[in-house]
Amino acid sequence: MSEKPELFVANWKMNQRHEHAVSFAERACALAEEVATDNKQLILCPSFPSLFDVTTITSESTVAVAAQDCSEYESGAYTGQVSAAMIADTGCSYCIVGHSERRQGLDESSEVVARKAACAVENMLAPIVCIGETLPEQKEGHTFAILEKQLNPVLTQLAQCKGDINDTVIAYEPVWSIGTGIVPEKKILKSIFDWLHDYLQTAGQLAEASLLYGGSVDEKNAPGLMGLDTVDGLLIGGASVDFQSFRKIVLS
Ligand code: PGA
Numbered sequence: 001m002s003e004k005p006e007l008f009v010a011n012w013k014m015n016q017r018h019e020h021a022v023s024f025a026e027r028a029c030a031l032a033e034e035v036a037t038d039n040k041q042l043i044l045c046p047s048f049p050s051l052f053d054v055t056t057i058t059s060e061s062t063v064a065v066a067a068q069d070c071s072e073y074e075s076g077a078y079t080g081q082v083s084a085a086m087i088a089d090t091g092c093s094y095c096i097v098g099h100s101e102r103r104q105g106l107d108e109s110s111e112v113v114a115r116k117a118a119c120a121v122e123n124m125l126a127p128i129v130c131i132g133e134t135l136p137e138q139k140e141g142h143t144f145a146i147l148e149k150q151l152n153p154v155l156t157q158l159a160q161c162k163g164d165i166n167d168t169v170i171a172y173e174p175v176w177s178i179g180t181g182i183v184p185e186k187k188i189l190k191s192i193f194d195w196l197h198d199y200l201q202t203a204g205q206l207a208e209a210s211l212l213y214g215g216s217v218d219e220k221n222a223p224g225l226m227g228l229d230t231v232d233g234l235l236i237g238g239a240s241v242d243f244q245s246f247r248k249i250v251l252s
Contacts, residue, residue, distance in 0.1 A: 069082075070083060177214075219252050
């Protein structure tokens, strides 16, 4: 079995205007060639209006493209929403679901997130499912219970899915770490990733999932984070908006 690639996911959120997204994508193709022998997979997550152009630019390279969200519905009267099928039409191969900025800011429940993950899979997109606890939850010692609560609906939905779930990615992003400059201590992270790994192995259906860490990743902390056995990659927000900073993380 070939070794899993290391994933470097650039989640630009609502930051890159189209022109910037296009020039970043061009430079990312060159970066992918630079690391071609390193088993590193770059994944760019532009906003919806830039998806077509970014997938076109990256189509001849190994760079993959992800949408930042999809609808929980296949189609219908849902003004402003974008279905997984529409995202697949743009040439994307991944789709982020359940980012904490949507769970918290838009009240997305874990059941909604699970339906989005299922829609992604059924349209041949690999979901990047974000999970993570808030600071009060962490302080009260509820981290594992929260992760379980967020994961279980996804496991149930994906078990019933028609598509291939083997490329599913799970991103652990403690909410208190996102955009704060605070990264959990290595010992704590190790225990969470070990737990996550074992939980998915026991559940069975996502035993193959790649596991990402996200939250205040930068070029300085990236090597330490990637040094953890069970971390297969990084979901990078703020530090992925500037190409040079993303490049340093990928090369670190
Ligand atoms: P951050 O964001 O790297 O800016 O903390 C990560 C994320 O929200 O995915």
